Amino acid sequence: MKISSSLLQRAAATVDKYALYVPKSGVFPKGFKVASTATGVKKNGNLDLGIILNTNKSRPSSAAAVFTTNKFKAAPVVLSKSVLDKTDGEGVDAIIVNSGCANSVTGEVGLKDAQTIVGEVNDFLGKGDATLTMSTGVIGQRLQMDKISKGIKQMFQKDSFGSDFDSWLGLAKSINTTDTFPKLVTSKFSLPNGTEYTLTGIAKGAGMICPNMATLLGFIVTDLPIKSTALQSMLRSSVDRSFNCISVDGDMSTNDTICMIANGAVNTSVIDESSPEYAQVKSQVTEFAQQLAQLVVRDGEGATKFVTVNVKNALNFKDAKVIAEAISNSMLVKTALYGQDANWGRILCAIGYAKLGDLASLDPTKINVSFVATDDSEPRELKLIVNGTPQLDVDEARASEILSLPDLEVLVNLGTGKEECQFWTCDLSHEYVTINGDYRS
Amino acid sequence: MKISSSLLQRAAATVDKYALYVPKSGVFPKGFKVASTATGVKKNGNLDLGIILNTNKSRPSSAAAVFTTNKFKAAPVVLSKSVLDKTDGEGVDAIIVNSGCANSVTGEVGLKDAQTIVGEVNDFLGKGDATLTMSTGVIGQRLQMDKISKGIKQMFQKDSFGSDFDSWLGLAKSINTTDTFPKLVTSKFSLPNGTEYTLTGIAKGAGMICPNMATLLGFIVTDLPIKSTALQSMLRSSVDRSFNCISVDGDMSTNDTICMIANGAVNTSVIDESSPEYAQVKSQVTEFAQQLAQLVVRDGEGATKFVTVNVKNALNFKDAKVIAEAISNSMLVKTALYGQDANWGRILCAIGYAKLGDLASLDPTKINVSFVATDDSEPRELKLIVNGTPQLDVDEARASEILSLPDLEVLVNLGTGKEECQFWTCDLSHEYVTINGDYRS
CATH class of the missing domain: 3.10.20.340 (ArgJ beta chain, C-terminal domain)
Structure with a gap:
């Protein structure tokens, strides 16, 4: 009856999670393009900086986010929260994410670094208060700003942005730390009124090596038009039933952030909480968020089950x-x-x-x-x-x-x-x- | 810089906790005697049943207890609680503890088994409502009542009770499950009014092998006379600062119980909450309970620190x-x-x-x-x-x-x-x- 633990571990190690859980193709919402690069912050030369851009100009985008309730909030959390507060979640056109350094417990200089990053992206976009930022990695260390600024400049100047599968997969990889596979989920949905829309989600898991936290980052983008207040309540409810229903070790990080952008590139009437479609979209977003959140558990550190x-x-x-x-x-x-x-x-x-x-x-x-x-x-x-x-x-x-x-x-x-x-x-x-x-x- | 974990484990394994933490002698309060026996419930033939008796007849004893707040309370918890409620903590003269079976989630039959045990001890004492009971070990299995009843009878009929060091150490051993050493603390104290009194405490730790819980059991006995209401508030405060301030894995068992009996064998005026000695005794009991509780952590499963x-x-x-x-x-x-x-x-x-x-x-x-x-x-x-x-x-x-x-x-x-x-x-x-x-x- 007795099975040795080392045997169990070997059995678990033989599961190729990358092959099982990383898709080979995907469907992506209209009006977004993404880029990623290796700035050198990660010493192994892996991708460590990614940007997602909204290119749809037909109407202003809506953005919403749910942040860590940890009392020590990292600089990117503080800054992104203030951008959303200031804009009421309207007109946010970019998310920039770096991995390898969490910019957490870095005080005033850390907040300035985050502001510099956001400012640089805003400059390329040609508008203010348009960018959210997330960081994951080592805590208590300053961002290597020279490398990151250089990375931002290169992505925009060389126009590295794309909307194909490989670009999105690269973005998913660029936010990983000790994840053993990138977490990318894409799905197309239809509503009874004939509207078709797409959700694409990327997350990173509870993984760490350096001095470290089990940071959870995730974002979902869609081409549906959704009012920002409706988007916020939809995201809150979805996260309560997905990312807030997973556990690897019960620790909650200073950087945890899930955000969502709806750019409205699909030509249909804007959804608010009183729309007949609201309940169905909420349920679709919830199920989608659950899929994404489950990938984080599947990649739980050392998990065999x-x-x-x-x-x-x-x-x-x-x-x-x-x-x-x-x-x-x-x-x-x-x-x-x-x-x-x-x-x-x-x-x-x-x-x-x-x-x-x-x-x-x-x-x-x-x-x-x-x-x-x-x-x-x-x-x-x-x-x-x-x-x-x-x-x-x-x-x-x-x-x-x-x-x-x-x-x-x-x-x-x-x-x-x-x-x-x-x-x-x-x-x-x-x-x-x-x-x-x-x-x- | 890198130290392999197996090296750490080997280093930890070389610490002889028994030699470090088990005393070779002790001081014990007047008017108590104890016995322990191996009933065969533990398959390895180790001690698994113990009784502590108050023999002081100069005044009625006071008893107090703090129980698990787990909503699934084991039968011995339910029964001991009812004995204390019924007697207002007065006149309790025995605690019987068995290890190897927790008598938890055993329903009505489990409660009857606990009542039978308590009844048998009461019969030997010649009075009702005089016995508390505790159990630790496998959950969801019935007590082997034939073995336990036989053990009780033998202890009383052969008069196995003693008040020497070895008897107390035997009692401490009889409540162990996967503990690697028995937990026995004894100490003598003086009060400003010249009164000398003794505390003896026994606990068992968060250890398990079988289907199992990390049960925490402990009891402290003293020869001071303390009013039962004062004893209860003193114990509650002490436990909040000792046994409730330890963590091995954060799980709380269905059987956790800490109880205290003060038999008043020391000839001094009865202490209540308004006595000038109350604060000092409370602080001494708290420090004593902390020592006992710390031994539980030292024996935490797999602990190296x-x-x-x-x-x-x-x-x-x-x-x-x-x-x-x-x-x-x-x-x-x-x-x-x-x-x-x-x-x-x-x-x-x-x-x-x-x-x-x-x-x-x-x-x-x-x-x-x-x-x-x-x-x-x-x-x-x-x-x-x-x-x-x-x-x-x-x-x-x-x-x-x-x-x-x-x-x-x-x-x-x-x-x-x-x-x-x-x-x-x-x-x-x-x-x-x-x-x-x-x-x-």
Whole structure:
């Protein structure tokens, strides 16, 4: 029965995540072009600076963003927030992202550096307050401004911008740090009124080597016209159900940023919160954001498993989420999953200490917990706890089969209401400790 | 500069914690006797059942307890709580503890089993509502009642009780699960009025192998006479500053219990909250509980380092504690400490996402963070952040020296008030993942 951990690790290492999760083609929204370059900030010569530009002039773009709630906000977060506040999210035409240095805890000089970068891009665009900026990488170090300014100039002067697949993939690569694959998702959608639109999303994952944070950056662009207030509430709701529902190690960075630009290049009426299309677009954006967010978990440091924690029939969404999060962040649950141990006691324990808003959400006599297989094997659902009673005769062989799958689901049915929350997490492996225990190199 | 993790682990493994932390003698309060036995519940034949009895008849004893807040409370927790409620903490003369089976999530039959155990001890004592019970070990399995009942009978009928050092050490061993050493602390104190009294404490740590929880059990007994209401508020305050200030992996078990019995065998006036001695006894009990709680961290699964997180000059105790806890539970901080990486960015990041009650507790321009050496080497304090500004020229060699110590301190000076909180934690090692990722054996 006993499988050595090193064996597990080797098995995990043989999965070629790049081949599995990086697309070979894509569809991209009208009116955007992108560029990326290697400025030399990353010592290995990899791409480390990227720009996305809106080229649609038919109407002003809308932009929205959700930022880290960490009280130590990095300079690019402070600056991007102020640009959005100042413009009410209208007329933002560029996002510039650098990797290799987070420009975090760098004080006044760091903020000035971020302003210089944004200013340089604005100059090339010929308008003010038009650029957002993001950074990821080493914390507490200043940006190498000479290299970055040179990189910006070259991209604009040589007109390195393109809208083909390779340009977008390059942009996705340029924001990576210790990610093992670039995260690019593209999709075309139709609305009942006949409108076709496209979403393209890029994210970087919870990865780090240097002195470091598990920064999460992501942006989604679309050619739909959406009012900036509607875009902000749509993005907030989508992020609450996607990027805020993933866990690698429970740490929240100083730089986390998800932003969205809608340039309105598709010729249809502008969507606001009262439009008949609003709900459908919101749901499409949410699903799309979930796909992108899941890629971040798949690339979790040292992860050998992708685990969906599905909390159903809760009294309210918030409590469902708190419970899903407690399970997803529990080191005991995560190590048990790594060890392929059908350890429902740890799951129940995490549910029990989740800090619920409404105690009535949890009735110990109504709770059901199961493991669910993600392949076609039967029985798909292996019941561990039924109406609060542990199943002492759990089929251990079947449990081992399910837990040996690279993808699996933990299903919690609270039986107290109708709300639900899905959370995505990964296991905690020896490799995680190795990566994060390493000296800064 | 790079030290391999396996080298670190080997270094840690060479520390003989038993020799370092288990006393060879002790002082014990008057009027208590203890016994322990191996019932066979633990397959390896180790001690797994222990009883502590109050034999002082000069006045009724006082008892108090602090229980897990996990919503899935184990049967012994439910029962002990009801005994204390019913008796107002007066006249409790026994604690019976078994290890190897947690009697948790066992429903009605589990509660009956716990009642049977308590009833059997009460019968030998010749009085009702006189016994508290605790269990630790495998979750979701029934107690082997035949073995336990036989063990209780044998201890009483053979009169295995003693009050010497070996009897107390046996009791400490009988409540261990995967602890690598028994946790026994004893100390004599004097009060200004000339009264001498003794505290003896026993705890078991966050350890597990089987299907399992990181159960924390502890009890402290004293021969001082203390009113039960005063004892309860004293214990609550002490636990908030000791057992509630330790972290191994942030998971909270269904069985966690700390209880205290004061039998009043010392002939002095009964202490209540208005007594002049109350504050001093409370402070002595708190320091004593801290010693006991620290032993639990020293025996943290896979731990190679003992880390004191000291948050000073906070606006209030609660915020100091929330910040200390965020640092202590951060997987990124814990792996960095394991890797001996002077990674202040991760510490600052954890401070930044701590959920403060009062935002004014944290002023990013006033915060100071240092590593502090625990040996006599100089400079003792290595400043990482001064008034919010990271020290970019940190002496890395000195940082490595401090971080290579088995004991170290992270000092956070918030500079916004006068309250403080100390928290004790350990690092996160490969060994932790190995222990907790293992199949149930």
